[in-house]
Amino acid sequence: MKSDKISEAVVRRLPVYLRYLNELHKREVATVSSQELGQRLDLNPAQIRKDLAYFGDFGRKGIGYDVIYLIEKIRQILKLDQQINVVLVGAGNLGHALSNYNAFLKDNMKIVAVFDAHTAKVGTRINNLTVLPMEELSDTIQKLSIRIGIITVPDIEAQNVADMLVAAGIEAILNFAPVILKAPSHIRIHTADFTTDLQSLAYYLDNGKEEMNNDTAEAGH
């Protein structure tokens, strides 16, 4: 296939493929079919073939996909064949948690600087990084060629931080504040919102299950 506009849905599946392919590679599996992938990832095999075919002819008819080759190709597509530097703004609990995820972020993404607006936080250490004051944000982003920003500040501060990141030349933002950020259209923004996730889960709870537990069905309740 090649060309055509690639939809966001397709792009968001690529990291999922990559993760499982890495696992297969670790297990020394050499080749995988779209059917196997689909089974494991709960996706339609045709969809997987189509997704991959947007970017090139990576498979071999009758054989499947070479695991190592496909890993290499997907990493290229996702631009993970180069190191991508990431800045984290907000050194609270969530910021701490994410900076530890560097383990997961192995695939060439690295948090290289942490910032916080509160003087109490500045100078403390997160993993092997010293928390810096916001005044140094712009300079640091430029000096370290940081391209992605993660926002883990309280929601009232999020838009302000986003503006600073954009002004400093960041290209994409992963936002954990429950807020809809405004930014120029060339800035890619993804908002990860636990609140929304949890509340929509609640919708699927099964009501009409008001049976009593026998062991608590005593008088006095």
Place this chain on the structure above:
Amino acid sequence: MKSDKISEAVVRRLPVYLRYLNELHKREVATVSSQELGQRLDLNPAQIRKDLAYFGDFGRKGIGYDVIYLIEKIRQILKLDQQINVVLVGAGNLGHALSNYNAFLKDNMKIVAVFDAHTAKVGTRINNLTVLPMEELSDTIQKLSIRIGIITVPDIEAQNVADMLVAAGIEAILNFAPVILKAPSHIRIHTADFTTDLQSLAYYLDNGKEEMNNDTAEAGH
């Protein structure tokens, strides 16, 4: 409208509406139109009207939606008119971060118990909760009528924890481990995966911008 099968996309927008409506309410705005909502939330007004109309006739022609009434209705739809108890498994950094989000989770969702498999963690305090050992998981879920589980354990343990949660009668899971969990189909699972989020952001980075910064274009680099 009413009836029809409600798609997940619709359900996932409801909490977004709710959040903004709460904000309007705090600002003492009495009424809002689908157009205003759409503008603020980056959504098509027709879509918002349609979403809401799945559940009832909440608006008034020529006027718009009564903010307080619509908040009440959406909370009912999402089952947030009753307290929903949540259990958190995994008392690491991310678990800590989430338990603080209780502030955000105000709308009747509450983390009422925290568990961890590591004896070092058991007995420590997270916010106002004592971390409990896994042996007590099932009993606690039953005693406290816990309906939703949040998984913040390392990925190798995630499936195991999910199985335990399911066995204990949980109805929905919010999973933060980068793993595709298997569970019976009546269990609702949502996986929130930072790795995937970040890697798909990388795709949108603009390559072909290798212009030199003037201020660093010196010899010796």
Place this chain on the structure above:
DNA sequence: TAGATTGTTAATCGATTAACAATC
């Protein structure tokens, strides 16, 4: 050669958006 599996086209399905009569 027979079996497996891709890449791709065509068919289907579902979600978004436009348009407008109803009505406050």
Place this chain on the structure above:
DNA sequence: TAGATTGTTAATCGATTAACAATC
């Protein structure tokens, strides 16, 4: 009455899935 805005139908758009010729 004139203006605004809903709820809903019809039109559009886009994404998923089925089917199959090509070919390893």
